[in-house]
Amino acid sequence: MNDQKDLLRAPFELAYTYKRSNGPVMSKFFDGLGEQKILGTKSRTGKVFAPAAEFDPDTHESLSDMIEVGPGGTIESFSWIDNPKHHHLLKKPFAFALIKLDGADTSMLHMVTNCNESDLSIGSRVTASWSKTQEKRITDIQFFNLET
Amino acid sequence: MKKVAVVGYAQHPILQNAGALNEVELIMPVVHQLFADLGICQDDIDFTCSGSCDYLQGAAFAFVEGLSAIQTNPPIKESHVEMDAAWAMYESMLKIQMGDADTALIYGFGKSSPGDLDSIISLQMDPYYISPLWPDRISLAALQARVLLDQNIITREQMLAAVIEARVNSKNNKNALITDLIDESEYLDNIMISSPLNKLDCPPISDGSSAMIIASEDKAYEFTDHPIWIEGIDHRIESSNLGSRNLSRSNTLQVSMGQLDLNNIKFDVAELHTQFSHELPFLKSLLNLADVPTNLSGGPLVGNVMMCAGLDAIGKTFESLKENQFKHGLAHATSGPCLQHNMLVHLEKQK
Amino acid sequence: MSAEDTPKDYSESPISLEYQYTAGSATTRFLNQVREGKLVGQSCPKCKAVYVPPRGSCPRCGVATDIEVPLTDKGCIESFTVVHIPIPGNPIVPPYVCAMIRLDGTNISFLHLIQEVDIEEIRIGMRIQAVWKPKEEWAHSLENIKWFAPIDEPDIDVRTLRFQEL
Numbered sequence: 001m002n003d004q005k006d007l008l009r010a011p012f013e014l015a016y017t018y019k020r021s022n023g024p025v026m027s028k029f030f031d032g033l034g035e036q037k038i039l040g041t042k043s044r045t046g047k048v049f050a051p052a053a054e055f056d057p058d059t060h061e062s063l064s065d066m067i068e069v070g071p072g073g074t075i076e077s078f079s080w081i082d083n084p085k086h087h088h089l090l091k092k093p094f095a096f097a098l099i100k101l102d103g104a105d106t107s108m109l110h111m112v113t114n115c116n117e118s119d120l121s122i123g124s125r126v127t128a129s130w131s132k133t134q135e136k137r138i139t140d141i142q143f144f145n146l147e148t
Numbered sequence: 149m150k151k152v153a154v155v156g157y158a159q160h161p162i163l164q165n166a167g168a169l170n171e172v173e174l175i176m177p178v179v180h181q182l183f184a185d186l187g188i189c190q191d192d193i194d195f196t197c198s199g200s201c202d203y204l205q206g207a208a209f210a211f212v213e214g215l216s217a218i219q220t221n222p223p224i225k226e227s228h229v230e231m232d233a234a235w236a237m238y239e240s241m242l243k244i245q246m247g248d249a250d251t252a253l254i255y256g257f258g259k260s261s262p263g264d265l266d267s268i269i270s271l272q273m274d275p276y277y278i279s280p281l282w283p284d285r286i287s288l289a290a291l292q293a294r295v296l297l298d299q300n301i302i303t304r305e306q307m308l309a310a311v312i313e314a315r316v317n318s319k320n321n322k323n324a325l326i327t328d329l330i331d332e333s334e335y336l337d338n339i340m341i342s343s344p345l346n347k348l349d350c351p352p353i354s355d356g357s358s359a360m361i362i363a364s365e366d367k368a369y370e371f372t373d374h375p376i377w378i379e380g381i382d383h384r385i386e387s388s389n390l391g392s393r394n395l396s397r398s399n400t401l402q403v404s405m406g407q408l409d410l411n412n413i414k415f416d417v418a419e420l421h422t423q424f425s426h427e428l429p430f431l432k433s434l435l436n437l438a439d440v441p442t443n444l445s446g447g448p449l450v451g452n453v454m455m456c457a458g459l460d461a462i463g464k465t466f467e468s469l470k471e472n473q474f475k476h477g478l479a480h481a482t483s484g485p486c487l488q489h490n491m492l493v494h495l496e497k498q499k
Numbered sequence: 500m501s502a503e504d505t506p507k508d509y510s511e512s513p514i515s516l517e518y519q520y521t522a523g524s525a526t527t528r529f530l531n532q533v534r535e536g537k538l539v540g541q542s543c544p545k546c547k548a549v550y551v552p553p554r555g556s557c558p559r560c561g562v563a564t565d566i567e568v569p570l571t572d573k574g575c576i577e578s579f580t581v582v583h584i585p586i587p588g589n590p591i592v593p594p595y596v597c598a599m600i601r602l603d604g605t606n607i608s609f610l611h612l613i614q615e616v617d618i619e620e621i622r623i624g625m626r627i628q629a630v631w632k633p634k635e636e637w638a639h640s641l642e643n644i645k646w647f648a649p650i651d652e653p654d655i656d657v658r659t660l661r662f663q664e665l
Contacts, residue, residue: 008531008639
């Protein structure tokens, strides 16, 4: 049966929120964002995870030693979007990028904009650009700009 | 460890939009087909396990509604995974190994057309650091594609070849969604969605369902004269901390290959759950499948039912072994961004 | 919102997803009838159970329920509860009663409201009938029925409604 013309359709929106507890490590990270600082956590072996990780995924060591990193870093990879979709936060062309902040050994996912695709390559240097107000969320960093 | 075999598999035609069909109406035909092919009914099944994701169609407990498609009186032993049905197959394997079942019915279904798959998938990620940025699944895959291209682990030509070959092979699968052929200029002119991935590098939005039956050695021959044995099955997952992963390699597949002793097996055929074109040459090189006919069904690029495509890889490998003079087949299923979670299944046809 | 106001111990993660819901074939057939003020169930060819609202298959037998069965809008209360919290977007004033309505000739019940009766009078087995909205307001929805109200008929012993074993 394929009575497409008789098909009943209705648009609907599924919307809800969660209040998630941050825990001791991430609450320090988000407090840091509130002060326009990006924090990582350092393991016994000296490996720095940024954004702050609660444990080392390879050794399972519990991490709590906070250390400031960035605000600049290098691009480890990126994907350029000429036509942002409706759910994307940025409405002009931008890239999602994995950015290894200065002082960190892992990279952070965020966005890079205010440039052309041809300006970007793996290894490009970028710096965090902060939102007008801080809400202690990852979006307190609004995006990254290319360092000139 | 009991020997377990795949004894049957059925796939619903992959649809761009199954609008007129709800989950029950999608699942019933494949289960009925499978039962009819094997001459059995629900009473012959000890355990039923399904794989699906309610968020695809935005209906809470859709997977429970799906159970109306099968006979549940007298009450049945069943379970569900909010994952690709390949993992429902894994759970069924465990059930059989624990001695709680000898036969299992596995089914998966996915209706991606009602929602925006890209935004839904971004919600399966870290809710503190990643999901609030709403990275879509294509952009995430593109991050890995760029790393692989940059390090010359794969080439753009190999991505193009994957797309062209998928279309050519689609004629082997009557259920494929996309069957028209592509040439090089169409690919090179194609618009980038999230560079370096263009529309043709990505799988089509697909609706459908699939079902499979596995049985222990005690029962397999009651179902078929040609059971295809599961000689090895293993699955591993990498960290959800995307930035801590090395996207140019796959630690999970390396471990699984060791577990299944894959380096000592000469495969005749393989079906890989490679949703994006770059993943095919990447996995072929990791799994040493350079000379092995791969994705003869066309693979996910010509039809990618979420929550079924992994089970389909196992099912298509099963069909290939059954219908040809093949002995060893390798199936792969994946879940999560950038091949985070992988399963390998070694199927063998024995005389 | 300033940094001092936001509790640092929690992060809000709002979700918003848009969907285009499509009714399956069975639901479409059912709602098309409801649009005309009629209740039509579907019956299983194997065990003869009648389902309303229908899903397209018999959950007992796992077969398609293609047989349409016109139904009355009379039935009885199989169970009920008194609700003391308001329904968002609905002007109904608590306390109000939600009940599992078992229409005559069907094998499952569905949820709806009971009105036009004192709450203390409501009981399992009570005979009720649908009270419909005016015809001009009918749409593809069971909300065409405003609620169910009692009718002057003897109570049903709900034990007689139990599904016979196959």
